[in-house]
Every structure is written in structure tokens, then in C-alpha cells.
Amino acid sequence: MERRDFLLTGCRACAALAAIPALAALEGCGSAKAITVEPPPGSNMLNIPMTDFAEQNAVRVNTKELGSDLLVVKEADGSYKALLLKCTHKGGPLKQEGQVLHCAWHGSEFDLEGQVTNGPATSPLKSFPASVVNGQVQVNIG
Numbered sequence: 001m002e003r004r005d006f007l008l009t010g011c012r013a014c015a016a017l018a019a020i021p022a023l024a025a026l027e028g029c030g031s032a033k034a035i036t037v038e039p040p041p042g043s044n045m046l047n048i049p050m051t052d053f054a055e056q057n058a059v060r061v062n063t064k065e066l067g068s069d070l071l072v073v074k075e076a077d078g079s080y081k082a083l084l085l086k087c088t089h090k091g092g093p094l095k096q097e098g099q100v101l102h103c104a105w106h107g108s109e110f111d112l113e114g115q116v117t118n119g120p121a122t123s124p125l126k127s128f129p130a131s132v133v134n135g136q137v138q139v140n141i142g
């Protein structure tokens, strides 16, 4: 192998390795922090510490109770809402991409209010009541 070819191959390998952390950082861009929360025994309430909203206005909550994750969003007025991340077209999982909730199955998109912004879905996302109680965001999934 010529010296020039050796250097070119080495540089390409280094560039590829350097790109991996950068791609990982982009992947996390615009996505909510993800946590797992289960309701206390005999309760339909999910309790999410308000500190989880310190760096972002949304938290993705995994709970066995629902079968799909929730996106709990802090509104500009300080109130909270909880959206089921299940597409209303045919039940595909939704992924947050900035201010858009995207379904990879057929391309539907929803805003962070749960409203359809791009079909084929026609119905808004299912939502659950959320309120602040004792320093926690309480979501009623009952």
C-alpha cells in the first residue's frame, strides 16, 4: 500500500469514528427525557417529579399500565398535559421530533397539543388530565 493510500484510509476511518458521537448527539436532539413510572398500588395516578422538567418542557413516560408511552408536556402557562404516544390512525408508536410527534408507520404527524397536522390520521391524540400536586406532576390514567 502506498503511503498516500494508507493516509487516506486512516483519515476516512478516523472521520467515521469521530462522527459516531456527533450522530448520537443529534439523535437526542428534540427528544424528551424518558422515565419509567408506575402508579402506586390501587391508584390510577402517575407521579412525575417536577424536577424532570427542569431542562426540557416534555418528559416521555413509560408505564406498563397503558401499553404506549405518554408524553407529559409543560405548557407556557405552567400547566401540564399528558398525551398518549399512540397514533390514532392504526395505533403506531409516535416519536417526538422537536415540536412534532411523528408516526413512522404511515407518516401522520401531531403537534404537542395532540392535534393532527398531517394525515392520514384524522383524530387528535388521547390525552389524560394532569395537575401539580405536592411538587409533582400527577397524571390520572384511570
Ligand code: FES
Binding pocket: 087, 088, 089, 090, 091, 092, 103, 104, 105, 106, 107, 108, 119, 120, 121
Ligand atoms: S398508524 Fe400512524 S399513520 Fe398509520
